[in-house]
Amino acid sequence: MDLLEMDDQLTIVNQSTEYRISKKLIRKVPYFEKMLSHECLESKENKVELDFDKQTLEIILNLVESDYAIITIEMKYITNTTFWIGYPIETIEYICALDLMVYSEYQVFDAIMRWVNYKVDSRKRYLERLLKLVRWCHLNEQDLSKIKENELFKSSGFEPIFCAPRKVDCNCTFNRAKQNFFIMIEKFEKSTDLRIKVLDNNLTQLVSQVIRHDPCVSPKLFHDEHVSDLLFDTRKNSLRIDWKRKKFMWFVPPQPYTQLLKTIDGNIGYGTHLSGDLEPGEKIEDGSLLLEGDENFGLIYIHAGRLHYFSRQPYINYIMFPSLNQCKATILNDKIYLLTNKRKLYEFKIEVNNKVLRRTWSHRLWHNKFSFTNTLLTSNPAVY
Structure with a gap:
């Protein structure tokens, strides 16, 4: 390795484990870019010592070396470290404003509180400044109630700002808890x-x-x-x-996944079974599709002009059903969308209380320039 290559190498020592990586690559991460752009000891010696979560750091390094454009990291890997409580206010503010992957905005609130409570006397003056970074519009009622019971939050006098999530100038527009790709x-x-x-x-x-x-x-x-x-x-x-x-x-994949679901669920029944009619004259060969929606697997089955829906996949009989090759389908909330090979798009509403799968509308897509042979329907709501 020549002197030029050695000068480009950064040595990272994290919890006694040593890593080497190109400075040019690691600068993709804002934290390291800031570190290497200043006349600090680390930038002069080409070495930095960290106390990061090992899993998080290795994910970052692997993604950086793979030349990925954007790095997505779960917030828990950053905040659940001893290093978190030692960050300056500017770093905490920067991280909490990022579109990190969180299971709830409560996770952001909790991370802020842990940082403030570590040195509460000197840090509580920053509390209102940091609480503005919580995207309050996306918190559910249960988490809001828990936050309102927090003694430090109550003493701060901070009033959360709730706005319409689709308002143009709203800081809460992006829901970090629901990131889709x-x-x-x-x-x-x-x-x-x-x-x-x-x-x-x-x-x-x-x-x-x-x-x-x-x-x-x-x-x-x-x-x-x-x-x-x-x-x-x-x-x-x-x-x-x-x-x-x-x-x-x-x-x-069906067999191992269905066995896993059966083990977790403990139920091999059909769950809710609803059915509804397709339009008269709609001829589709019998068959089934396994769909994923609302963190659960369901099954639709077309037979003799009727659409059947099983809220819980029938594990035992699934393999016996023929494959549905003439349709695309997806589940979004309480609706099933079905696109046939004849360019007919259906919407069925799942009405559990009425024990029916109600056809709410259908529309034929007449434009001959479009082919839906390789189309995939996804359960991702549009954002306007």
Whole structure:
């Protein structure tokens, strides 16, 4: 390694573990960019000592080395460290304003409170300044009640600002607890390689990665965190991707996942079974589709012009159902959307109390220039 390469290398010592990475790459992370842009000891010696959560740091380094455009990190990995309570107010303010992945805005509130409480006498003056970074519009009633019972919050006299989430100048517009991504799978001619692209809600590309086929990717149901499954066609093929090794394999997923669901759920029944009629004359071959919605797996089944919905996948009989090849479908809240190969789009409302699947509307998409053969319907609500 020549002197120029050595000068570009940053040594990171985190909890006695040592890492080496290019300064040019690590500057993608604002924290390191700020550190290396100043005349501080770390920038002169090409070495920095940290007390980060090991899992978080390794995720960051792997993503940086993979040349990903944007790094998404769960907030718990940042705040659940001894380093968090030692950050200056400017760093806490910067992190809490980011679009980090959180399960609830209460997580942001809790992180702020832990930082303030560590040196409450000197830090409570910053409380109102930090509480403005909580996106109050996206808190549920249960979390709001818990916050209002917090003694430090009550003594602060802070009044949360609630605004319409879709208001143009509202700081709460982006819901950090509901981050969605679009995935594109591109095939190469005369090659088994694939290109995986990940886009955010605004269709900004975050990842573009070429992966090579390898049947030896781990087949275990519980795999490493750098391995993930794309369940885009549960009847034929889905992908298991090892992002670290840039490899993938094809697999047919129903059996292990249904067994896992049965183990967790403890119920192998059909759950709620509702049905409704398609339009008269709509001819679709019998078949079923496994759908994911509201963090649960459901099943739709078309038979003799009727659409059947099972709120809980019938584990035992699922494999017996033929595959539904003439439709695309998805579930969004209490509605099922069905797109047939004849360009007919249906909406069915799931009315559990009335024990019916009610067809609320249907519309034929007449435009001949559009083909829906490779279309995927997703349960992602539009934001206006």
